[in-house]
Amino acid sequence: MTENINILVVDDIKQNLVAFEALLSRPGINVLKANSGVEALELLLTNEVALALVDVQMPQMNGFELAELVRGSDRTRTVPLIFLTAATHERDAHFRGYEAGAVDFMYKPIDNDVLLSKVNVFVELYTQRKQLARQLEELRQALTLNEMFTAVLGHDLRNPLSAILHGSELLLRTNDDPQVCTNARRIKFSAGRMAKMVDQLLDVARIRSNGLVLEPAQIDYRDMCQAIIEEIAEPQQRARVELTAHGDTVGKVDVDRFSQVLSNLIGNALQHGTAEAPVAIDIDGQQADRIRVRVRNGGLIPPAQLPDLFNAFQASPESRTSRNGLGLGLYIVKKFVDAHGGTVQATSSTGAGTVFEITMPRAAGAGTLRPGA
Structure with missing residues (x-):
């Protein structure tokens, strides 16, 4: 069952309220009537309103003052306000009205057809906004x-x-x-x-969902790479892997997460690289504040794939054909490296092959990878 849409009419003259109700009421539209600003605020606090038609000249609290109070409340600040006034088209009144939050002015005597047209527009906008909110929640x-x-x-x-x-x-x-x-x-x-x-x-x-909490520990990057090579490579594949290290390769990192990064990149290099070209892993610890890890193989990545390489579900054509992966490996690599405050990038060209380069802060602190990060 479709819920009725509320339209609020505020006017201190009872006959005007009755006339607006007769004009605007129809199936699906419920007209709320208030004969003062105070009563209008009470109705706005207890009802969701698609549009408010507010008379400017009212005793105790005029339309401008009511609009300022409406705009000051989180619950009602988005309600569209159309001012109804019998005054002449004064520039100062217009300025104050729009400053108070009005979306339009209408002058008495009201043209019923024009009013209905404006009301229908705001009712349609309200309906679309509610539908979009429902879809977003779903x-x-x-x-x-x-x-x-x-x-x-x-x-x-x-x-x-x-x-x-x-x-x-x-x-x-x-x-x-x-x-x-x-x-x-x-x-x-x-x-x-x-x-x-x-x-x-x-x-x-x-x-x-809940994010990944990093637990950094001091470790030698060279030892970590050597362990991954021995773990994931078959004996005949290990001969293809060349590991070199320069400088101080000890740093602080979440060992489990970064081991997944290395495992993914080295495994991909062995799987997708050319058989005659070695998989070269180079660790550069010559900088005081960072450590670089490069994983190179002789394969090529098509240029069109490079911009989306680290997006989720971007499996390579070889992976799709052999069903060896979900296209999540490089997405996870980037998320884990980002969580440490590092960077990862890929280049691929004829002659140079494919190179993944990771730059990690030497002393990565404890942190949390939040959803959507």
């Missing part, structure tokens, strides 16, 4: 529900995925049947890929 609730669903789903998927990973690992260790081992490796790879997707969904849910 969208907000849908986003909240979606983020909650993602977090719950990700959390509940972790236990069965762990069981699948452990089971496949056990099969590989205890069975010599080639067909069983092939299937076990396939299960292990697929479960690991799904676990990575779940972790990304959980990270995005945290970023977009």
